[in-house]
Amino acid sequence: MGKSTGFLEYERVENAGQEPLERIKTYREFHTPLSDEERRKQGARCMDCGVPFCQAGKPIFGMVSGCPLNNLCPEWNDMVYNGFWEEAADRLLLTNCFPEFTSRVCPALCEKACTCGLNGDPVTVKENEYAIIEKAFASGHIKANPPKVRTGKRVAVVGSGPSGLAAALQLNKRGHHVTVFEREDRVGGLLMYGIPNMKLEKTVVQRRVDMMQEEGVEFRTSVDVGKDISAEQLLKEYDAVILACGSSNPRNINADGRDADGIYYAVDFLKATTKSLINSNLSDGYYISAKYKNVIVIGGGDTGNDCVGTAIRHGCKSVVQLEMMPKLPDTRAESNPWPEWPRVCKTDYGQEEAIAVFGHDPRIYQTTVKRFIKDDKNHVRAVETIKLQSVHDPKTGRMRMEEIEGSEQILDADLVLIAAGFLGAQAYVTDAFGVETTPRTNVSTKIGHYSTSVEKVFTAGDMHRGQSLVVWAIREGREAAKEVDQYLMGYTNLN
Structure with a gap:
């Protein structure tokens, strides 16, 4: 695919990003796309490798290598090279419901498995992918396409994140009547309120939601299933129900002083900023401000990085990001060969911005919070941290992190953001439907299936598999839609 010698003739060139000190002045996306001519050269680099690991989506030593959606990357890279943009969009949409989301927020498992990256x-x-989908929207190639025939079957989807939206899009395309219930005031789940605007502008989410409405999907916002409407009512009114509520229980930090004011979960911090940004460009003040504050972010993952970038845009005084695990190597270790997922250190946009503003990387590795220190008004004023070391646990045979005595340190803190991940589905939803859950509180199904222990009730996304990537949520939504369609019709022609 691509030009047979393209990978020898052309170097990798990425979309240019604004300099950190400039981009932190706004909450806008900050990359400038290449010209069509330059983009075609990038498509030409796809090297007809014979075994395209990029689209495999197969686990290798416990980590997936290649795209979980099995996107036909070599095919549409070739079409980009040849200038067949509409055909490229058609092939892209064959496997991916929402390339406009994945091309912005996915960590690109496809690229990590690309054969061209071996040497x-x-x-x-x-x-x-971004160029293909945005050109397709701009040209009008992508437009609302309501189904010509309706089946008369009704499906309720609970949750409008990427898995819920993917399931709704596919089932509506099949001709079923689909209603999506969302407890927030806007559709999109984590796409709307969990991912900052500078990574995924909300007009992009709304563009897709508007198109789905044109195609016949009904969205009911500010409806909390299990509270505002009962499970019994949904099961009575609909032929099938898909639970796609996400992994919504944030991990806590159970340290002394946790009851202090000024300590928030990252999801609440990010959601409040995005909602205020959309409603009033932050002028209403209805958000958790980091301005002039010493900020401590607990958690070294993507959400922690989003908190760093957001706090800097607020105008924080300082920001520190605590990471329990050791720093990963800057390049692949010999024990981590291609095409395995590369276990290497990544410096993301928020950390780049912290380096530009404060002169150093905000991350402190192998460190956790021992206690939160409060003032006489019960507000957090500092955190006491302690260093960790990796030791072998003879009982489990695994390595575990252990505190290093005497390594305590006091860090100033006016705002603490807990970004330690999420644990399973919220109990009031699973209890309302009576579905069985796993020990990790995810909704239980047979391996490779999406039907729950309750008749007519299915599940998909993080609620099913645990906290994961947007690309996996889309995959789950598509697979659940196929199973629901099979249940309703006795066969399915969804791919």
């Missing part, structure tokens, strides 16, 4: 730089698959 050089991988193809810019993610940015090629």
Whole structure:
């Protein structure tokens, strides 16, 4: 695919990003796409490798290598090279409901498995995907396409995150009447309120929601299933129900002083900022401000990085990000060969911005909070941290993190954001429907299936598999839609 010698003739060139000190002045996306001519060269780098690991989506030593959606990357890279943009969009949409989301927020598992990356730089698959889908929207190639025939079957989807939206889109395309219930005031789940605007502008989410409405999907916002409407009512009114509520229980930090004011979960911090940004460009003040504050972010993952970038845009005084695990190597270790997922250190946009503003990387590795220190008004004023070391646990045979005595340190803190991940589905939803859950509180199904222990009730996304990526949520939504369609019709022609 692509030009047979393209990977030898052209270097990898990425979309240019605004300099950190400039981009922190706004909450807008900050990359400038390449010209069509330059983009075609990037498509030309796809090297006809014979075994395209980029689209495999197979686990290798416990970590997936390649795209979980099995996107046909070599095919549409070739079409980009040849200038067949509409055909490229058609092939892209064959496997991916929402390339406009994944091309912005996915960590590009496809590129990490790209054969071209074995002895050089991988193809810019993610940015090629972005170019294809945005050109398709701009040209009008993508437009509302309501089903010509309706089946008369009714499906309720609970939750409008990427898995719920994917399931709704597919089932509506099949001709079923689909109603999506969302407890927030806007549709999108984590796409709307969990991912900051500078990574995924909310007009992009709303563009897709508007198109789905044109195609016949009904969205009911500010409706909390299990509270505002009962499970019994949904099961009575609909032929099938899909639970796609996400993994919504944030992990806590159970340290002394946790009851202090000024300590928030990251999801609440990010949601409040986005909602205020959409409603009033932050002028209403209805958000958790980091301005002039010493900020401590607990958690080294993507959500923690989003908190760093957001706090800097607020105008924080300082920001520190605590990471329990050791720093990963900057390049692949010999024990982590291609095409395994590369276990290497990544410096993301928020950390880049912290380096530009404060002169150093905000991350402190192998460190956790021992206690929160309060003032006489019960507000957090500092955290006491302690260093950790990796030791072998003879009982489990695994390595575990253990505190290093005498390594305590006091860090100033006016605002603490807990970004330690999420644990399973919220009990009031699973209890309302009576579905069985796993020990990790995810909704239980047979392996490879999406039907729950309750007749007519299915599940998908993080609620099913645990906290994961948007690309996996889309995959789950599509697979659940197929199973629901099979249940309703006795067969399915969804792919």
